[in-house]
Amino acid sequence: MLLKLVNINGLQHLFACTEGQDDETLTILVLHLREKLSYSETLMKHDYQQRLKTLNARVKFPEELVRLVLVNEDPLHVEQHFQHPLNILKLKYAMANTEVSLKWEWHLRPMDAAQFYSQMFLNTMSTASGLRDQIPLLLEIIQAKDKELNQYRTEGCQLRRG
Numbered sequence: 505m506l507l508k509l510v511n512i513n514g515l516q517h518l519f520a521c522t523e524g525q526d527d528e529t530l531t532i533l534v535l536h537l538r539e540k541l542s543y544s545e546t547l548m549k550h551d552y553q554q555r556l557k558t559l560n561a562r563v564k565f566p567e568e569l570v571r572l573v574l575v576n577e578d579p580l581h582v583e584q585h586f587q588h589p590l591n592i593l594k595l596k597y598a599m600a601n602t603e604v605s606l607k608w609e610w611h612l613r614p615m616d617a618a619q620f621y622s623q624m625f626l627n628t629m630s631t632a633s634g635l636r637d638q639i640p641l642l643l644e645i646i647q648a649k650d651k652e653l654n655q656y657r658t659e660g661c662q663l664r665r666g
Contacts (some may be wrong), residue, residue: 508520509647510579510582511582512582515536516537517535517536517610518535519532519533520532520533522575528549530546530652531544533615533620534612535620541614542614542620543614543615544612545610545611545612553567555608559608565599570606577597577598579596579597580596580605581596581605583595583596589613589628591612591613593609593610594607597643
């Protein structure tokens with residue numbers, strides 16, 4: 505999860521967009537920092553695909569690339585519209601290797617602040633746990649490379665960087 509500060513109509517909002525397991529869901533959490541109001545939307549894969557086709561009817565963007573852009577990139581342009589009970593965010597994102605912008609909409613529903621912080625905390629802890637699990641694997645790889653370098657040196661080989 506990548507946290508982003510996005511300015512909407514001069515007000516700061518915190519965005520967090522995450523992918524579910526096996527890319528089956530796409531969730532956005534939005535916190536209006538000054539008002540302490542939180543919103544969210546979770547899209548199932550089919551709904552995500554349908555929204556992508558509807559909003560970008562003239563252009564076929566690769567789904568995987570769109571997911572990466574939504575999760576990792578900052579929007580170029582944001583508009584906010586209220587249609588009770590929904591808070592609709594209309595966004596435009598730059599897409600690599602094309603001059604056409606990706607159009608996207610989130611149909612946000614109000615969310616309890618405690619639930620918002622709970623989801624943020626759980627996702628952060630999950631990420632930290634995953635990083636902790638990767639450290640021993642990376643250390644193992646580094647130690648194996650050190651052994652390989654020592655073996656080259658004992659055999660009289662010279663190492664050159666290129």
